[in-house]
Amino acid sequence: MINTKRYNRQIILPEIGETGQQKLQDARVLVIGAGGLGCPVLQNLASAGVGNIGIVDGDVVDETNLHRQLLYTLKDCGNIKAETAKKAILELNPEINITAFSEFFTTQNAPRIVEGYHIIVDCTDTIAVRYFINDLSAAKKIPMVYASIHKFEGQVSVFNYKNGPSYRCLFPEQENLNAVPNCAESGVLGVLPNTLGTLQATEVLKIILEIGTVLSGKLLIYDALHFQTQIIDFTKNPKAVEKGFINGTLLLNNKKNNEDLTPEAFLEKCSQLGMVVIDVRESDEVPEFKRENVIQIPLSELEEYSKNLHKNQEIVVFCQTGQRSQQAMNYLKNSGFVGVFHLARGIESLKNQIQ
Incomplete structure (x- = not known):
């Protein structure tokens, strides 16, 4: 009515x-x-x-x-x-x-x-x-x-x-x-x-x-x-x-290769030997996420940095909320990288798990 x-x-x-x-x-x-x-x-x-x-x-x-x-x-x-x-x-x-x-x-x-x-x-x-x-x-x-x-x-x-x-x-x-x-x-x-x-x-x-x-x-x-x-x-x-x-x-149709990582899948990827994990945030953003294989490369510098990576190298990217990392993942995939993943909701989704 x-x-x-x-x-x-x-x-x-x-x-x-x-x-x-x-x-x-x-x-x-x-x-x-x-x-x-x-x-x-x-x-x-x-x-x-x-x-x-x-x-x-x-x-x-x-x-x-x-x-x-x-x-x-x-x-x-x-x-x-x-x-x-x-x-x-x-x-x-x-x-x-x-x-x-x-x-x-x-x-x-x-x-x-x-x-x-x-x-x-x-x-x-x-x-x-x-x-x-x-x-x-x-x-x-x-x-x-x-x-x-x-x-x-x-x-x-x-x-x-x-x-x-x-x-x-x-x-x-x-x-x-x-x-x-x-x-x-x-x-x-x-x-x-x-x-x-x-x-x-x-x-x-x-x-x-x-x-x-x-x-x-x-x-x-x-x-x-x-x-x-x-x-x-x-x-x-x-x-x-x-x-x-x-x-x-x-x-x-959900025909995705699990590129969008949950917090649990992200932490598991970070622990794998040989995995390149790229933080595309700016240097002053918090919380910090420090691991042996984490590299901080702001999004604006990723294009230049990626020239040094092998196209078959598995890469995980993350940012604050998942929006910039989505952008970074799309760029890397379009550039020919075959194994790229990102933390879907950003580092904020695992604040309680960061030591």
Whole structure:
């Protein structure tokens, strides 16, 4: 039963009506990332009456988040974001269903998490993760609503919408790491992700309601500092789409070589003779992980260092949360290394096991 009073101002729009509101109520949207972009996406989708929302995030709320992630307050610091966001959203709209996945989105858990959703909203900040979000989206034939932010600028697009262009069409996978931004924060104006996240939510609603012009094959670029916008058209690359579809199908069928290591498997690998274990974090990141075969090579230096390694050498890479190590593993595999693994959720997943 639709709450016609709550959604009255939407329902009276001829383009929506009660039929459209029912579409929103029946929709299933997965939001990957509950940070700067994810917060406004979640707030706007919930307020609009999207009936089933999944939230994926294994991070915790930090005080540095509060200037832009408006779902959280100071008392939330230290709490898991996905659960905290779920609680806040249900206070905003208790009539909808929220599922919290308190874990980082990885190739291991992705097939389980995406099951049953109609739209994926990419609110991550890591390029390597975006590629396999795109690939899953392509394989499942569901849209991916994308945004990214940097300092005072942001961009929005929709991929894999009605057999349209994919993320790989616009951003071909790089062959080197120097072309890929580091995961470390470069700074951002607090209002910027809220603007871009609201634009993402708008695209999601248009897709569900089947109204307006969706940003498929178009990249909207927003410059907050000079209040300028532009839209760039891009075309479908059949080979890029096919690559994503194949990769996504393999992921969904779990045809992986156990490349994403659990903490237990990671520690076992570290104890094996001849194993090269590479810490791709910066030198000042904690906790430290000291072992005889652990080498600290920041991600920005990995490309040069890898030239000294044999392509058949087994390698394990790790970082803080698993995002940079995923990026490092993808680069090494694309460079011809045949035995590369990474700690899926980063060193934070085994804090209690570090002596």
